[in-house]
Amino acid sequence: xxxxxxxxxVADSLGIGAAEDAHKFYNGNxxxxxxxxxxxxxxxxxxxxxxxxKLGIGNIDGVAYPASESPIAAYGKLVEQSAGKDTVTGHWExxxxxxxxxxxxxxxxxxxxxxxxxxxxxxRGYLCNKTYSGTEVIxxxxxxxxxxxxxxxxxxxxxxxxIAAHEDVVPIEDLYKYCETxxxxxRGDMAVGRVIARPFVGDESSGYQRTANxxxxxxxxxxxxxxxxxxxxxxxxIGVGKIGDIFAHRGITxxxxxxxxxxxxxxxxQMLDRDFIGLCFVNLVDFDSKYGHRRNIDGYAxxxxxxxxxxKKMSEKLLDEDILIITADHGCDPSHIGTxxxxxxxxxxxxxxxxxxxxxxxxxxxxxxxxxxxxxxxIESCPIKGVSFKNIIM
Numbered sequence: 001x002x003x004x005x006x007x008x009x010v011a012d013s014l015g016i017g018a019a020e021d022a023h024k025f026y027n028g029n030x031x032x033x034x035x036x037x038x039x040x041x042x043x044x045x046x047x048x049x050x051x052x053x054k055l056g057i058g059n060i061d062g063v064a065y066p067a068s069e070s071p072i073a074a075y076g077k078l079v080e081q082s083a084g085k086d087t088v089t090g091h092w093e094x095x096x097x098x099x100x101x102x103x104x105x106x107x108x109x110x111x112x113x114x115x116x117x118x119x120x121x122x123x124r125g126y127l128c129n130k131t132y133s134g135t136e137v138i139x140x141x142x143x144x145x146x147x148x149x150x151x152x153x154x155x156x157x158x159x160x161x162x163i164a165a166h167e168d169v170v171p172i173e174d175l176y177k178y179c180e181t182x183x184x185x186x187r188g189d190m191a192v193g194r195v196i197a198r199p200f201v202g203d204e205s206s207g208y209q210r211t212a213n214x215x216x217x218x219x220x221x222x223x224x225x226x227x228x229x230x231x232x233x234x235x236x237x238i239g240v241g242k243i244g245d246i247f248a249h250r251g252i253t254x255x256x257x258x259x260x261x262x263x264x265x266x267x268x269x270q271m272l273d274r275d276f277i278g279l280c281f282v283n284l285v286d287f288d289s290k291y292g293h294r295r296n297i298d299g300y301a302x303x304x305x306x307x308x309x310x311x312k313k314m315s316e317k318l319l320d321e322d323i324l325i326i327t328a329d330h331g332c333d334p335s336h337i338g339t340x341x342x343x344x345x346x347x348x349x350x351x352x353x354x355x356x357x358x359x360x361x362x363x364x365x366x367x368x369x370x371x372x373x374x375x376x377x378x379i380e381s382c383p384i385k386g387v388s389f390k391n392i393i394m
Contacts, residue, residue: 001354003376004321007268007280007314010091011307013288014038015331015344016063016077025085027157028338032085032331035342037292037300039064040335044301049308051315055326055349061362063347073351074393076360078327078369085343086158088193088218090329091246091283093366095226096374096384103159103193103219107131110161110190115153118185122178124170125150131157133339135294138164138200138208145169146203151178157340159193161186164210167199172213175199183217194218194245212259216245224383226370227251227281233379235278240267243281253278261286261303265310272317279373292332293339300334315351323352323376327369356393363389 015037022032038057041047042065049057049065056071057063063077082089083102092099109129119125125148127141132154138145141152145166152164161182165175175197183195195217202208221228227237228251236253241264244255256271258264261284271280284307291300311326318324331344348360348369363369367386375388 001321002378003323003354004277004319005280006278006323006325006373006376007272007282007318008094008325008327008373009268009282009284010094011287011304011326011328012087012283012285013292013330013332013341014304014328014347015333015342016057016060016328016347017345018331019079019343019345022343025343026338027336027340027342030337032336032343035331035333035336035344037331037333037342037344038347040297040333041301041304044297047301047305049304051308051312052304052326052349055351056357057347057349059359060347061359062345071357073349074355074358074360075350076348076363077345078348078363078366079345080330080343081365081367084159084193085330085341086193087288087329088159088246090346090366091243092221092225094327094329094369095221095247096367096370096382096386097221097223097225098365098367098385099222104190105157105159106155106192107157109155110153114185114190118182121181121185122151124178126153128152128154131155133293134162134164134198134210138198138210142166142200142202142208143204152198157338160196161192161194162196162198164198164200166208167201167211167213170199172199176215179215179217191219216242218246218248220248220250225251226279226374226384229374229379229382229384230279230377233377235377236276237278238271238276238280240264240271240280241283242285243283246283252281261307265307265314269314269317272314278377288332288341292334292341295334295336295339297334318352320353323350323355325350325369325373327366329366350393354394358392360389360392363387
């Protein structure tokens with residue numbers, strides 16, 4: 001049977017255990033060895049994900065969760081080959097682009113001459129220029145920012161240039177323009193993976209809170225992605241959440257903004273009720289941004305249990321020609337040292353009427369998934385990297 005719609009849901013940061021090369025990736029004062037995002041949740045009191053269990057997440061090699069006697073999906077895990085552990089490299093690799101060089105990071109802040117030129121172009125000064133937690137940086141610099149109008153510029157262990165600004169001080173559209181300016185300037189050796197607009201509200205007495213008006217400005221992929229190839233072949237590629245931002249809006253035929261996991265799930269349900277032919281590509285970012293980086297095990301566990309309940313409802317809306325895929329782009333273990341992403345393998349669950357309930361095993365690249373999706377739509381001469389496993393699951 002010809003496939004009509006694929007719903008690819010990336011549970012942002014839901015890794016399932018440290019990768020073989022986790023010792024090469026650092027987090028705070030240590031490495032990512034021993035990290036296990038899903039494992040941290042499984043061990044949390046009261047955690048239960050019966051639909052994920054039914055799909056077969058506990059049947060994946062190395063996952064310490066009760067296995068299903070009769071899993072209803074194909075299941076396995078993906079190993080990242082790209083030299084990174086961030087959102088951009090993870091999503092690029094899912095879509096067939098493997099990066100062999102890590103994107104630049106700036107643990108000591110950005111060069112002063114660069115920031116001075118940036119400041120001159122946007123007409124505002126800057127504060128901070130350090131590696132910082134996103135919630136802490138507005139707490140520490142929010143008052144000075146409001147008094148001076150200077151932009152709060154900071155980074156993390158990821159390849160990011162982040163600008164925080166109060167919505168009453170810097171209009172949203174101005175903040176977006178400043179980010180676009182930074183994106184154009186950050187090239188060559190300074191080509192960070194993402195420039196991120198981080199608007200916030202509040203005051204010193206009540207506290208500052210980040211808003212849902214975040215926007216990411218990603219580096220363009222150096223080669224064609226699954227999104228480019230599918231749209232060029234006449235299929236719809238609908239990005240839900242920050243997918244459009246991650247792929248620099250290239251190859252995405254429609255973008256649907258979301259404000260939270262719950263909003264993303266509801267909009268995915270709406271897409272399940274809509275007639276189209278192609279890929280609905282969903283990113284659920286709260287797992288990572290609200291709980292993983294904040295090292296909030298309770299919140300992460302609750303978010304996965306909510307996702308599990310809603311995932312069952314979504315599965316009931318699938319048509320015979322549909323396929324539902326659940327995976328992740330990296331880890332962000334809320335029980336691990338540091339506050340950064342963790343280098344982990346990620347789960348792969350594939351469900352649909354035409355899918356065999358088999359163990360896919362360990363795939364040596366995220367790109368195998370992108371190649372398989374292209375194969376599902378019978379796209380010939382697909383140039384993206386990866387090895388299709390369509391013949392195993394269909």
